[in-house]
Amino acid sequence: MxxxxxxxxxxxxxxxxxxxxxxxxxxxxxxxxxxxxxxxxxxxxxxxxxxxxxxxxxxxxxxxxxxxxxxxxxxxxxxxxxxxxxxxxTVTDLGEGEAPVLRIGTTEGLGERLDVILAKLRELRQDVQVSLHSVPNWSRLEQVRDGQLDAALVRLVKNRKGLDLIPVWEERLVAVLPAGHRLAGKPALALRELAELPLRLVPREANPAFYDFVLQACRDAGFEPRLDAPFTTLQNTFAEIGMGQASWTLMYEGIVGTVVPKRVAFRRLLDPEVRIPTSLAVRSVTPLLENLAEACRFAAEQTATPRA
Known part of the structure; x- marks a missing residue:
């Protein structure tokens, strides 16, 4: 016994x-x-x-x-x-005389929102140092789960075993098209209006969630998009859209204002459902990570209107 x-x-x-x-x-x-x-x-x-x-x-x-x-x-x-x-x-937050370091995995297209997040977090927790890590999509969640990151901003993730996903904002997508095209004369566009132009989209293997989301949004708008050459980099893709055969792509609203394109136009979409959910992925919720989530929500409120 x-x-x-x-x-x-x-x-x-x-x-x-x-x-x-x-x-x-x-x-x-x-x-x-x-x-x-x-x-x-x-x-x-x-x-x-x-x-x-x-x-x-x-x-x-x-x-x-x-x-x-x-x-x-x-x-x-x-x-x-x-x-x-x-x-x-809990022990880390005490710091033993040293400021705790919060390791955050970031994603592309945050724009000025990232600056607002960091400023608000400093206001909430002056004792915390922040270390930002640009991590590929495929490994960001893995590094949080393995403890290499304390938190990561992720898009279009609904659930993941072993992690808590804290919703922080929904982000609109913005259409990018040639500045000289007749559709660029409108302040805003319905997605279906872009059906006449071929779409440049990131390869599915690079970002399957985003790829599937965009294709489904087009289908919901009543058309099957004609795929053009893949989206590569902002610089190259914008240059090719502006100077080559007319085409279009979608990008996160956070990027608008951080780049100065010469031959393309950014136009907001009238389709209300074309929004990308963004979450903060953590292994478990702590007071410090609650502060980070609060800073993210504050940043979303402060930068809610895209510059189209």
Missing amino acids: DQPGELFQVELRQVDYFVTLAEELHFGRAAERLHVVQPAVSQQIQRLERELGVQLFDRTRRRVTLTRAGERLLPEAYAVLASVKRAVD
Whole structure:
């Protein structure tokens, strides 16, 4: 019979490995995320199973699945990791005489909104230093989940295991078209008016969520867009739209005012539903991250009207 107060010898690392494997359901991908070799993942999972006396995963050559015990353990494992993260954040916030550093993953197209966020955050928390990181779309959420970033601004993400997503604003898209085109003579455009021109869009593999959103918005407006050469960089794409065969693209309203194009025009869209939701991705909500979310919402209010 177990003695009162007897503890399982479960390591935090084993819990982390379990959660990662439960999310990936593939030993190779889990090892890649954890930056370890695959046998290390198998070894830690086996030790955890021995300690708990249950099998957590069904393993075959073709797939890995959670057992019923694994499914019951997963939410508790998330809670353990979140609790540890909160404890670490609490100590970090104290700073031991030094200002805590808040590591934020940023995204393109924030424009002046980023300046407002930082100014408001400094007003709310003068003791905090901010470190900004420009991280590709595909790894921004991973770095938050792995603890390399404290928070990240992400667009068009609805849910992600192991993370809290705090909505901070919805952002309108702005049409970019040749300044000399007849449609540029209007102060605002309905999306369907652009159907006559080919669309330049970022390749789907570079940003699948944005690509799918734009195509669906066009279909909702009643047309299937004709795709032109892909969107590459702001400089090159704007130059080609302005000087080459007439075409159009969409960009975040935050970029308007940060660039000075000579031969293209920015026009706001009349379609109210063409808005991109932006969230703050965090592992768990702390007082400091609540301050950051407040600063983001404040910035959205201050920069709500696009310059078209």
